[in-house]
Amino acid sequence: MLGNFVYYNPTKLYFGQDSLKYLNDELKNYGKKVMLVYGKGSIKKIGLYDEVVKILKDNGKEIFEDPGVMPNPTLEKVYDGCRIARENNVDLILAVGGGSVCDYSKAVSVSAYCEEDPWEKYYIRMEEVNNKIIPIGCILTMTGTGSEMNGGSVITNTETKQKIGRVFGPEVFPKFSILNPLYTYSVPKYQMVAGIFDIMSHLLEQYFSGEDDNTTDYIIEGLLRSLIHSSKVAVKNPEDYEARSNIMWTATWALNTLVAKGKTEDWMVHMIGHAISAYTDATHGMTLAAVSIPYYRYIMPYGLKKFKRYAINVWNVNPEGKTDEEIAKEGLDRMEEYMREIGLVMNIRDLGVTEDMFEGIAKSTFILDGGYKVLSREEIIKILKDCM
Incomplete structure (x- = not known):
């Protein structure tokens, strides 16, 4: 730590x-x-x-x-x-x-x-x-x-x-x-799924930073595995008490400051998502979903070791005979498959974003330096284009 x-x-x-x-x-x-x-x-x-x-x-x-x-x-x-x-x-x-x-x-x-x-x-x-x-x-x-x-x-x-x-x-x-x-139980499916990804994003924002071996990352991996399992159950049966209770408990521990300890933190997915919401009033969790895969694919080369670990420990990617980059890429591919499976919005166009908003969204995005890559405004615009 x-x-x-x-x-x-x-x-x-x-x-x-x-x-x-x-x-x-x-x-x-x-x-x-x-x-x-x-x-x-x-x-x-x-x-x-x-x-x-x-x-x-x-x-x-x-x-x-x-x-x-x-x-x-x-x-x-x-x-x-x-x-x-x-x-x-x-x-x-x-x-x-x-x-x-x-x-x-x-x-x-x-x-x-x-x-x-x-x-x-x-x-x-x-x-x-x-x-x-x-x-x-x-x-x-x-x-x-x-x-x-x-x-x-x-x-x-x-x-x-x-x-x-x-x-x-x-x-x-x-x-x-x-x-x-x-x-x-009464929350509409769209909002339930958006909330599930908000939880996942909170965990990933804290996970994708640093290269040291620390207890916090092991906790995050366990919470992610629990969330993935329970969310699949809840999408099929929203009144499965065990699944909904596990999701609720995971949400609390994902952002009560525990899993931030001993780490730097990224939070750029949230910063871009917030800027999108300011322009479109879109549901928070869906803005995060629409931004995440393009963002993580963009920064993956700068934090390859952690993305490889993520693929193996969270998504059960078999590393045998594969390069580190192939392993990391497969992990993000599996994450994308999961996101589509539970019904998340996967592009910002569906949230009301138009290309003429790019400059304003990029300008409104707070740029942080806790992750693997400090973005420029031009890079934010590139990511936004990839999110369309």
Whole structure:
């Protein structure tokens, strides 16, 4: 393991079919005023809204609702949420929904009492939080982002066409998260599959960096194998509890900072995907899917040793009689076959991207240096062309 690091995660998880009952215990730790955040109403269709409201009322809480959080939460929506939180002096933000609802709630939690524009302070200048933070709790209904156990918050500025992810410190992590795999059954197949690839991409972004032999890579390989197996089962039978519970648990561990320890990290697939979403409002996981294979084929020669290992240890490629490049290429070919099998979008044209957007997308893409190749704007445009 290279480098020095500190690992600390303050989020308490309640996992399983009976996990909602523990909300009663958690509510005792906070004041009377609760801001209930959710999306466009799916939690009402499955009856979860009524259950949560009953628990809140039984515990004497005053509820301030903030519905309508969209799949790619906008800055305008964050400003509105800040107003609700600040005007009502809420004691707890309870996010009920998927990763976007959790991300949005974190943005509101740090921004409500920010004395300047939180977009400029926290998302552009990436400054530390030095104002009051409203604690949040999450009840998860869709897996993928890992937002239930990390400080990540991705927000879209529709005016500037920027989609920026800010990773806050442990002080912004959810205080608790409730994970019941049954709540994920109602998610449409398209969204389920997009979430599955979001999990895979989180793991790969951290895996494809560095050349040292470290424990973290072995953990990632195990999580990937579990995800591949369970996702194939879930696509055929979305109500297979074992598969859905394994996917939910893998999503949490893919991005709760554990598998980043002792490694550099790439994250360029996410950076390009975010820029695409800012232009098209496409589903996050599908932007990652459409970009991944062309991107990894482009950088493979620069990290050939790891791509060879990936092919053998994750995709069971037989290395006998093959060159390192042939082994690595076969691994990516098998990954592409799997992606098509579970129904992912494999090109950005299907997500609404047109060639006249290339320059803008490349310009909006944050270029990072943690992976095997630091891209130029021209190389990003080449990759985008390969993604069409």
